[in-house]
Amino acid sequence: MTEPIVTLVVVPRERFSCTQESLESIYEHTDFPFKLIYVDGNSPAKVRRYLETKAQEKNFKLIRTDYYLSPNHARNIGLSHVDTKYLVFVDNDVVVSPGWLKALVDCAEETEATVVGPLMCENKPIHQRVHFAGGESHVVIDVKGRRHLREKMYKQGHNAVELLPQLQRTETELSEFHCTLVRTDIFERIGYLDEAMLNTKEHLDFCMNVAASGGKVYFEPASLVTYVPGPPLEWTDLHFYMLRWSDAWTLASLERIREKWNLCEDGYFKTKYKKLGVRRISTIIKPFVRKVSFGQENKPLKRFLKKLDRKINRYLTDRYAARLPQRKIQLPQIVNQQAPTKELSKV
Numbered sequence: 001m002t003e004p005i006v007t008l009v010v011v012p013r014e015r016f017s018c019t020q021e022s023l024e025s026i027y028e029h030t031d032f033p034f035k036l037i038y039v040d041g042n043s044p045a046k047v048r049r050y051l052e053t054k055a056q057e058k059n060f061k062l063i064r065t066d067y068y069l070s071p072n073h074a075r076n077i078g079l080s081h082v083d084t085k086y087l088v089f090v091d092n093d094v095v096v097s098p099g100w101l102k103a104l105v106d107c108a109e110e111t112e113a114t115v116v117g118p119l120m121c122e123n124k125p126i127h128q129r130v131h132f133a134g135g136e137s138h139v140v141i142d143v144k145g146r147r148h149l150r151e152k153m154y155k156q157g158h159n160a161v162e163l164l165p166q167l168q169r170t171e172t173e174l175s176e177f178h179c180t181l182v183r184t185d186i187f188e189r190i191g192y193l194d195e196a197m198l199n200t201k202e203h204l205d206f207c208m209n210v211a212a213s214g215g216k217v218y219f220e221p222a223s224l225v226t227y228v229p230g231p232p233l234e235w236t237d238l239h240f241y242m243l244r245w246s247d248a249w250t251l252a253s254l255e256r257i258r259e260k261w262n263l264c265e266d267g268y269f270k271t272k273y274k275k276l277g278v279r280r281i282s283t284i285i286k287p288f289v290r291k292v293s294f295g296q297e298n299k300p301l302k303r304f305l306k307k308l309d310r311k312i313n314r315y316l317t318d319r320y321a322a323r324l325p326q327r328k329i330q331l332p333q334i335v336n337q338q339a340p341t342k343e344l345s346k347v
Helices: 019-029 045-058 071-079 098-109 160-166 186-189 202-212 237-244 247-260 268-275 278-292 299-327
Strands: 006-011 035-041 060-067 086-091 094-095 115-122 128-134 133-139 147-153 170-172 177-183 218-225
Touching: 006 019, 006 098, 019 045, 019 086, 019 170, 035 202, 045 060, 060 071, 060 268, 071 086, 086 098, 086 268, 094 147, 098 115, 098 128, 098 177, 098 218, 115 160, 128 133, 128 160, 133 202, 147 268, 160 218, 177 186, 202 247, 237 278, 237 299, 247 268, 278 299
Parallel strands: 006 035, 006 086, 035 060, 115 218
Antiparallel strands: 086 177, 094 218, 115 128, 115 177, 133 147, 170 218
């Protein structure tokens, strides 16, 4: 039997209630040989028991922590156990389709790509609405020498069924961490993923680092997957969801990418600052207000809950930050690490 050349590294995204649907889709629709490492960041008891049972049944490596994990932290834990030519980072709310993995590996083998992203859809019904079909991620320098981040996602919102015949494999600048294949030896050049990127724009940072190190990113539409975002469906999702999309994590991530790539604090960042907490408001507060107000928009209640949410959110992130250093897993050193060699700027 051929030894697998690819390892799937499944990590928590924002909740746990999609765990079973996601994992079972992987085993149902993946014929290409693979190893699997499942990083379980403090899932509730029901999910923990399910994963323990499946790990024994399917013989995959299950790594559990007793604390919640930021995305890059979870990915790095999984990465530290990978011993195959390729790995695929997969979020725990992703549902795959037949042939998805072979298409990603074939693209990497035939193009020598460092990173390969699939045609990514979003929401249910699955494989219908396009979330991402390649994109741009680079630094633009204006006439005054100021550096701006250029981010663009192609074909977002299009119908996947109608769009698919028009798409073809192509080199691109961006792949998202919902699901992305990576040639493992790139980490010998760029090191582990940046854990200071706590919850947003980490895929931009990663892809720009890959390009700066001489790597190539490809989009492969023959691989079709869907991520199924929140809202948190169960009470056991709520704590992690609020931490995952906390104001503190978002601000820290934006500050990190701005400083790391020497970007000016332009309209791109100011717009992000204005939207702090928008996920929690749209997925938790607004539905709750409509429910208790019999479908009416109760503005006083909404304002009160938004203020309460900010206080609770600050408490959660402060408590997590205080406890994390004593509990965080120490990762082994990556050998042969080199600094990126190219500057990613366009005038």
